[in-house]
Amino acid sequence: MSEAGPAVDTVAVETAAPAPAASPAGPPSGAARRRLLGTLRRRRVARSWPALLAWLLLAALVLAALFGPLLVQADPLRQTSSALLAPGAADHPLGTDDLGRDELARLVHGARPLLLVSFTATALAAGLGTLIGLVAGYAGGTVEQVLMRLVDLALAFPSVLLVILLVAAAGPGPVSLILGIGISLAPGLARLARTLTAREAAKDYVVACRLGGTGAPRILVREVLPNIGGPLLAQVVMTLSIAAGFAAGLSYLGLGIQPPQPDWGYMVQAGQEFLFSAPRLVVLPAALTLLFVVACNFVGDDLRDALDPRGTA
Amino acid sequence: MSAGALVRARLPRLPRPAWLSGTTGVLLRRLAVIPVVLFALASLVFVAIRLLPGSPATSLAAGGNTASAQDFSANEERVTKALGLDQPLLTQYGHFLDDMVHLRLGTSFYGSNSVLGLLADALPATVELTLAAMTVAVLIGVVTGVVAALRRGSWIDASTRAVATVSFSLPWFALGVLAIVVFGVWLRWLPVLGRLPSTLDYRPTTGFVLLDAILQNRPELLWPWIQHLILPAVTLALSMAGFITRIVRASVLEVLGDDFVRTARMKGLSEGAVVRRHVLRNAWLPIVTVLGLQFGSLLGGSVVTETVFSYPGVGRLLVQGVLQRDYPVVQGAALAIALLFTLVNHAVDLLCTVLDPRLRKG
Numbered sequence: 035m036s037e038a039g040p041a042v043d044t045v046a047v048e049t050a051a052p053a054p055a056a057s058p059a060g061p062p063s064g065a066a067r068r069r070l071l072g073t074l075r076r077r078r079v080a081r082s083w084p085a086l087l088a089w090l091l092l093a094a095l096v097l098a099a100l101f102g103p104l105l106v107q108a109d110p111l112r113q114t115s116s117a118l119l120a121p122g123a124a125d126h127p128l129g130t131d132d133l134g135r136d137e138l139a140r141l142v143h144g145a146r147p148l149l150l151v152s153f154t155a156t157a158l159a160a161g162l163g164t165l166i167g168l169v170a171g172y173a174g175g176t177v178e179q180v181l182m183r184l185v186d187l188a189l190a191f192p193s194v195l196l197v198i199l200l201v202a203a204a205g206p207g208p209v210s211l212i213l214g215i216g217i218s219l220a221p222g223l224a225r226l227a228r229t230l231t232a233r234e235a236a237k238d239y240v241v242a243c244r245l246g247g248t249g250a251p252r253i254l255v256r257e258v259l260p261n262i263g264g265p266l267l268a269q270v271v272m273t274l275s276i277a278a279g280f281a282a283g284l285s286y287l288g289l290g291i292q293p294p295q296p297d298w299g300y301m302v303q304a305g306q307e308f309l310f311s312a313p314r315l316v317v318l319p320a321a322l323t324l325l326f327v328v329a330c331n332f333v334g335d336d337l338r339d340a341l342d343p344r345g346t347a
Numbered sequence: 348m349s350a351g352a353l354v355r356a357r358l359p360r361l362p363r364p365a366w367l368s369g370t371t372g373v374l375l376r377r378l379a380v381i382p383v384v385l386f387a388l389a390s391l392v393f394v395a396i397r398l399l400p401g402s403p404a405t406s407l408a409a410g411g412n413t414a415s416a417q418d419f420s421a422n423e424e425r426v427t428k429a430l431g432l433d434q435p436l437l438t439q440y441g442h443f444l445d446d447m448v449h450l451r452l453g454t455s456f457y458g459s460n461s462v463l464g465l466l467a468d469a470l471p472a473t474v475e476l477t478l479a480a481m482t483v484a485v486l487i488g489v490v491t492g493v494v495a496a497l498r499r500g501s502w503i504d505a506s507t508r509a510v511a512t513v514s515f516s517l518p519w520f521a522l523g524v525l526a527i528v529v530f531g532v533w534l535r536w537l538p539v540l541g542r543l544p545s546t547l548d549y550r551p552t553t554g555f556v557l558l559d560a561i562l563q564n565r566p567e568l569l570w571p572w573i574q575h576l577i578l579p580a581v582t583l584a585l586s587m588a589g590f591i592t593r594i595v596r597a598s599v600l601e602v603l604g605d606d607f608v609r610t611a612r613m614k615g616l617s618e619g620a621v622v623r624r625h626v627l628r629n630a631w632l633p634i635v636t637v638l639g640l641q642f643g644s645l646l647g648g649s650v651v652t653e654t655v656f657s658y659p660g661v662g663r664l665l666v667q668g669v670l671q672r673d674y675p676v677v678q679g680a681a682l683a684i685a686l687l688f689t690l691v692n693h694a695v696d697l698l699c700t701v702l703d704p705r706l707r708k709g
Contacts (some may be wrong), residue, residue, distance in 0.1 A: 039597065050359060065415075067623065084509055097349075138673050139678075141435070162556055173655065184683040187384075187387055192643035192646045192647045192684065192685075193643070193644070193647060194644070194646075194647025194648070194650055195646070195650075195665075195681060195684055195685065195688075198665060198669055199391060199392065199395045199677075199681060200395070201669070202395060202669040202672075202677055203394075203395035204463065206670075223584075279517065279518045281520060282521065283518055283520050283651045286518075286520040286521075286651065286654075286655075287520075287650075287651065287654055287666050287669075287670075288670055289669065289670075299520070302521065302524050303520075304519060306655075307525065308525075309527065309528065309531075310532055312530045313532055313533075315526075316524050316525075316528060317524075317525065317528055320520070320521040320524045320525050321521070321525065323518050323520075323521045324517070324518060324521040324522065324525070327517060327518050327521075328513050328517070329510060329514050332512065335512050341373070
């Protein structure tokens with residue numbers, strides 16, 4: 035690291051220079067890693083009001099999913115046979131579903147699977163895609179050819195089809211959803227990571243590291259990754275909104291968490307039977323899902339502007 | 348695409364035989380990819396079925412209507428035989444590929460419908476839905492994109508771009524269901540389920556309602572058909588429209604700065620004529636490219652949308668197959684969707700080549 039220090043600095047300044055809002059380069063210590071956090075701090079996130087609204091909404095939904103179940107006392111699984119499809123009342127603020135279960139409790143508990151699957155699947159896609167991209171971009175040659183042809187092949191299929199086939203193979207359930215969505219979204223990220231890595235690997239500081247005897251894994255993790263982190267992370271947050279859309283859609287199809295556990299997607303499907311008698315059973319979870327995905331979209335777009343102002347990703 | 352070009356650029360270039368260069372060559376090389384992609388997908392399906400946890404036969408048999416242990420083992424045996432699981436893996440793969448090539452897609456585990464027959468009914472419905480959605484998406488996308496580009500920087504531009512951003516990956520089912528509630532349940536303007544009312548006696552000739560209405564001389568089919576198509580098509584179109592809006596806006600802005608636009612204005616053409624005759628004609632190429640790229644997500648969306656609207660297409664067939672573990676149906680539907688996707692993508696590629704002679708070097 036010590037021999038690489040000055041070289042990294044040059045690159046850091048180079049990369050930060052064209053950004054209009056960038057303040058003068060911070061402390062010149064050679065930590066390229068810190069630049070990523072610096073970018074976030076310097077370029078204020080959520081500057082427009084729709085973006086701010088989206089951030090607040092997303093935060094509210096995440097908080098509700100985390101702590102809501104502690105506040106809402108009702109059991110989302112307990113059936114009250116005396117109150118089937120009952121409208122809102124004191125004991126059931128949002129009414130009950132067809133089995134007499136408290137709708138509010140089910141909505142609050144039902145947020146968790148969607149959030150869990152979206153975030154975990156995105157993390158999986160990010161990890162897998164980055165790994166493939168780093169290795170392919172740095173190794174070049176046959177390794178790169180084989181990996182990237184596989185990526186091309188995966189991208190040639192409609193991703194929903196890929197997810198459904200993977201889920202069909204592993205059986206329905208949240209783990210299958212995470213694996214399916216994660217694997218099917220990884221190729222896009224791998225492609226970007228490869229392009230960025232290949233570009234970075236040709237630069238002097240990487241060559242210097244290699245000549246200095248630093249091993250490939252260390253170069254990739256300590257030098258290359260921090261320098262391609264911005265655009266890559268920008269693409270990852272965009273992937274989050276795609277993953278959220280997928281997760282919601284697939285759980286609607288009944289491929290996610292299995293009943294009787296509450297889940298927004300599946301609640302919509304189950305509620306469709308009572309479209310005419312109790313449309314709220316459909317409207318509430320559908321609207322919440324829509325809000326969540328839209329918020330993810332806006333936040334992703336906002337973060338991308340902040341992390342990758344030149345639109346590399 | 349650019350990443351692919353980068354990869355290719357670093358390979359040593361082999362001299363290409365004469366018959367493989369030029370327009371025909373591009374055509375041939377693009378067509379040659381289709382069987383490769385289909386082969387890969389067929390193999391994926393093959394592997395997916397054999398990756399099932401435990402014996403596929405056991406889980407399949409358990410998924411069927413098994414009242415007793417006897418039924419169960421009978422079912423298991425039937426499934427084992429149907430999948431040919433008692434044979435060595437390579438033999439199975441050989442048989443599988445042979446079946447695929449000869450379009451022997453088997454019969455559904457439920458009822459005794461042949462998968463080919465099910466697909467013959469479902470494919471036209473899906474093609475109708477996706478084409479309708481694409482048309483709507485292009486209409487919305489081109490109009491909003493052009494308006495946003497011409498009014499660059501105004502509030503119209505800003506709000507169009509915000510909406511386009513949001514619609515980037517909307518959950519189709521939530522939109523569809525909310526559309527059902529608003530237009531079907533509250534306003535009662537449109538029917539919400541299916542493709543045609545069950546009261547209409549419809550016997551498919553081609554399977555495409557529009558063609559059949561003409562062939563069978565039954566214009567009364569058309570209006571109910573359109574009514575049933577509106578909600579699913581618009582639901583599906585919205586997520587694509589945002590994407591098209593962004594591309595149209597960008598490409599119109601780019602073309603607007605070109606010299607020939609200045610010339611067209613200088614010779615006194617009205618702004619409308621400039622946009623129609625000069626700007627749009629040059630902005631088409633990226634739009635068509637995006638249509639091809641987005642068709643995959645449109646097909647993916649149709650899987651969900653068809654389920655929401657109980658629309659009898661391939662997507663719903665696939666979902667039902669997965670949920671019932673009806674593997675011949677899953678296999679057939681997956682292959683059909685992949686075929687459709689690959690064909691459309693290549694058709695779009697070719698269209699681009701026709702539209703822009705510069706691409707013929709490929």
